[in-house]
Amino acid sequence: MPLLSLTLNGQAVSREVAPHTLLVDFIREHMRLTGTHVGCDTGQCGACTVHLDGRAVKSCNMLAAQAQGRSVTTIEGVAAADGTLHPMQAAFRSCHGLQCGFCTPGMVMSAIDLVQNHGCRDEAQVREALEGNLCRCTGYHNIVKAVQQGAAAMKA
Numbered sequence: 411m412p413l414l415s416l417t418l419n420g421q422a423v424s425r426e427v428a429p430h431t432l433l434v435d436f437i438r439e440h441m442r443l444t445g446t447h448v449g450c451d452t453g454q455c456g457a458c459t460v461h462l463d464g465r466a467v468k469s470c471n472m473l474a475a476q477a478q479g480r481s482v483t484t485i486e487g488v489a490a491a492d493g494t495l496h497p498m499q500a501a502f503r504s505c506h507g508l509q510c511g512f513c514t515p516g517m518v519m520s521a522i523d524l525v526q527n528h529g530c531r532d533e534a535q536v537r538e539a540l541e542g543n544l545c546r547c548t549g550y551h552n553i554v555k556a557v558q559q560g561a562a563a564m565k566a
Contacts, residue, residue: 416477419443419487427474433467434458436474437484445485445515449544456543459516460484466523468542485515488522497563498522498556507556509547517543521557522564530561 411426418441425440437446437460446469449457453471460469461483488496495503498521508514517540524530524539536557537550545553 414474414478417481419483429475431474432470433472433474433477434469437469443484443486447512447515456516456520457513459519461519466520485519498560501560501563502556505552505556505559507553513543513545517553521560525561525564
């Protein structure tokens with residue numbers, strides 16, 4: 411099996427993986443980081459969203475080998491080393507932007523990408539940016555509030 415070497419949540423890792431291994435499976439099964447969820451296996455729900463070189467990607471849609479030599483950040487990698495929540499995570503908590511929590515890691519990762527790479531101007535932009543992330547519980551109102559609050563905290 412080929413050796414996959416990448417940076418995962420700031421740490422260099424190398425593992426042998428089968429060529430057909432999806433990035434989401436590498437993260438969950440090989441690295442035991444289960445915050446990245448498998449929802450649809452088709453890239454439509456966004457539960458598997460991670461950052462690849464600072465950009466949001468759906469990890470069920472790419473092979474682990476495509477991350478060779480690159481940097482991957484999962485939901486486990488966004489909080490501070492001392493456990494302090496990332497401002498976006500804190501905003502989701504304070505705005506009640508979650509219920510069952512299944513979609514939350516992907517929503518948070520997409521929201522961080524929105525703020526860092528595209529800015530966060532208004533509610534319409536937030537709703538459009540999150541179109542690829544499905545939530546079956548909240549109705550999105552509190553998620554949008556959380557993203558706006560998180561964006562303001564990230565800019566501060």
